[in-house]
Amino acid sequence: MKLPISTKGIKFDKSNSNLYLILIVSVVVTIFSLTSTKALLDQASYQRRVINARQATVKQLRANLQDAKSLAEQYTIFNGGTTNVIGGKNSNDPNVLPPDGDNARIILNALPSNYDFPALISSMAKILADDQIGSPSVGGNDQSAQIDSGSQTDTSPTAIPLTIGGTSDYSSIQKLVRDLERSTRPFDITSLQLRGSNDNMTLSLEMNTYFQLAKKLNLSDQEVK
Amino acid sequence: MARAQFNLLPDSKYEQLRIEKSQRTLKGLSIFISIGAVTLFVFFFLATNVLQKKQLSDSDKDIKSLYSELQNVENLNKMLTVQNQLGSLVDLHRSKHISSRLFAYLPDLTPTNVSIGRVGLDFITNLMTIDGTADSQKTVNVFVDTLKFTTFNAGEQVNDQQAFRSVVQSNFSVGSGNVSYSLNLTFDPLLFSNNILDSSGKQIVPSLKVPKLTTTRSVLADPANVLFNGQTNQDKPSGGQ
Numbered sequence: 001m002k003l004p005i006s007t008k009g010i011k012f013d014k015s016n017s018n019l020y021l022i023l024i025v026s027v028v029v030t031i032f033s034l035t036s037t038k039a040l041l042d043q044a045s046y047q048r049r050v051i052n053a054r055q056a057t058v059k060q061l062r063a064n065l066q067d068a069k070s071l072a073e074q075y076t077i078f079n080g081g082t083t084n085v086i087g088g089k090n091s092n093d094p095n096v097l098p099p100d101g102d103n104a105r106i107i108l109n110a111l112p113s114n115y116d117f118p119a120l121i122s123s124m125a126k127i128l129a130d131d132q133i134g135s136p137s138v139g140g141n142d143q144s145a146q147i148d149s150g151s152q153t154d155t156s157p158t159a160i161p162l163t164i165g166g167t168s169d170y171s172s173i174q175k176l177v178r179d180l181e182r183s184t185r186p187f188d189i190t191s192l193q194l195r196g197s198n199d200n201m202t203l204s205l206e207m208n209t210y211f212q213l214a215k216k217l218n219l220s221d222q223e224v225k
Numbered sequence: 226m227a228r229a230q231f232n233l234l235p236d237s238k239y240e241q242l243r244i245e246k247s248q249r250t251l252k253g254l255s256i257f258i259s260i261g262a263v264t265l266f267v268f269f270f271l272a273t274n275v276l277q278k279k280q281l282s283d284s285d286k287d288i289k290s291l292y293s294e295l296q297n298v299e300n301l302n303k304m305l306t307v308q309n310q311l312g313s314l315v316d317l318h319r320s321k322h323i324s325s326r327l328f329a330y331l332p333d334l335t336p337t338n339v340s341i342g343r344v345g346l347d348f349i350t351n352l353m354t355i356d357g358t359a360d361s362q363k364t365v366n367v368f369v370d371t372l373k374f375t376t377f378n379a380g381e382q383v384n385d386q387q388a389f390r391s392v393v394q395s396n397f398s399v400g401s402g403n404v405s406y407s408l409n410l411t412f413d414p415l416l417f418s419n420n421i422l423d424s425s426g427k428q429i430v431p432s433l434k435v436p437k438l439t440t441t442r443s444v445l446a447d448p449a450n451v452l453f454n455g456q457t458n459q460d461k462p463s464g465g466q
Contacts, residue, residue, distance in 0.1 A: 016248075019248050019251065019252060022252050022255060022256065023251070023252075023255050025259070026255035026256060026258060026259040027255070029259045029262065029263060030255075030258055030259050030262040032266075033259075033262035033263050033265060033266035034262050034265075034266075036266050036270075037262070037265050037266045037269050040266070040269035040270055040272075040273045041269060043273050044269060044272060044273045044277060047273060047277040047278075047281065048277070050281060051277060051280050051281060051284060054281065054284035054285065054287075054288060055284055057284075057288055058284055058287045058288055058291065061287075061288060061291035061292060061295065062291060064291075064295055065291055065294055065295050065298075068295055068298045068301055068304075069298065071301075071304050071305075071308065072298055072299070072300075072301075072304065075300070075304045075307070075308075078307075104303065104307045107307050107310050107311050107314065108306070108307065108310060110310070110314055111310040111313060111314050111317070113306050113310065155309055156313070157313050157317055170452075170453060174325065174328050177324055177325045177328070178325045181321070181323060181324070181325055184314075186314065186317040186318050186321050187321070188317070188320065188321035188322060189321075189322055189324045189348065190322070190347070190348050190349055191345070191346065191347050191348065191349070192324050192327070192345065192346040193343070193344075193345045193346075194343065194344050194345075194453070195342065195343040195455075195457075196342070196343075196453065196455045197342075197451065197453050197454050197455030198451040198452065198453045198454075200455070201453060210313075210317055212309065212310055212313055214302065214306040215302065215305040215306045215308075215309045216302050216305070217295060217296065217301055217302055217305065219288075219292050
């Protein structure tokens with residue numbers, strides 16, 4: 001007995017199922033590809049920002065390297081010669097006393113790169129003694145505990161307030177004030193009091209001097225968002 | 226003359242062919258879209274995971290190499306510090322006050338018969354206080370007028386500007402043979418500034434123009450006639466004005 005099945009219908013169904021399979025696979029592949037492409041685009045965009053930041057860093061480092069080489073040449077010239085900027089003998093011997101010494105040392109004496117209050121007091125006492133100031137007094141607030149040179153990163157000048165007092169004649173006091181002004185280390189007098197006669201005068205000064213932390217080569221991390 | 230054409234296919238066959246053609250088009254289109262999407266995916270996969278990774282790796286190597294090269298420059302930190310300090314020193318010296326100019330100004334301003342017992346300068350408030358003695362109140366008045374009408378020049382920017390914006394005799398007392406006085410002055414900060422430069426960058430020192438109301442100590446130049454005599458009105462009963 002012959003079954004009433006049309007071979008055309010079977011062929012048609014096979015062809016349809018083949019079409020459905022291809023369509024399903026295509027849709028799956030397309031959706032997967034497009035979703036993955038979207039994720040890759042996000043990743044590429046982020047990586048592009050990182051690459052740009054790194055390329056900017058490379059460019060900056062190349063410029064810095066060029067500047068460093070140029071600075072080294074200028075530093076050699078600056079520190080060279082037979083006399084230094086204040087007219088003393090140019091010497092890199094650490095034991096020579098001012099005005100001798102190399103220019104770098106003079107600059108670092110003028111604006112020290114660390115906070116050394118006891119050394120400052122000693123320097124002031126020596127200046128007062130050299131100018132024959134009697135009953136000298138040097139005062140200030142030692143902020144060594146608050147100022148931790150190692151942890152600070154600000155490399156702008158920091159004021160150190162000082163008070164100075166003493167007794168002398170008028171000309172010695174004039175000499176002291178002029179010596180402070182001529183000093184390579186900046187002393188900014190903010191208040192001055194003179195009392196007494198030309199022969200016996202009492203001086204009281206309030207002033208600021210400064211230190212500035214050392215500059216260090218520092219490569220830091222930056223987050224790219 | 227047009228040839229006659231006959232459709233010899235039966236309708237069912239024709240319909241089947243049309244369906245098959247549509248199916249082929251649909252298959253082709255879906256395969257084409259899939260291949261396009263896969264190509265796009267492969268392109269971005271390669272760009273992200275091969276090309277960009279290589280760029281990242283190269284730039285990282287460059288950074289490490291250049292930083293290492295920079296660190297190897299001898300004394301770089303010291304040179305940077307000296308350069309930084311040098312830049313700041315110029316500004317610090319320029320911004321400081323030249324208080325020693327007081328020693329030049331006082332003899333120019335102080336009449337011969339006026340002595341000073343105490344002088345104070347405050348550069349934050351720009352106030353000056355002068356205490357002392359004189360032979361008469363008239364001389365003190367001349368001193369006050371001299372201060373009031375004194376002007377100064379400081380290069381092209383400042384021409385005949387008033388040196389003391391206010392002059393107040395805050396205290397006086399009359400004693401036997403002399404009078405004591407106290408003056409409070411507000412001075413122009415440029416008088417003690419270290420930062421007045423001309424067009425060529427050369428430093429300018431302000432010069433006072435003192436009115437010739439009386440003979441001042443700078444004119445007299447008598448070493449015996451001392452500027453500071455140590456007397457103020459604090460030792461005497463005082464009045465105010």
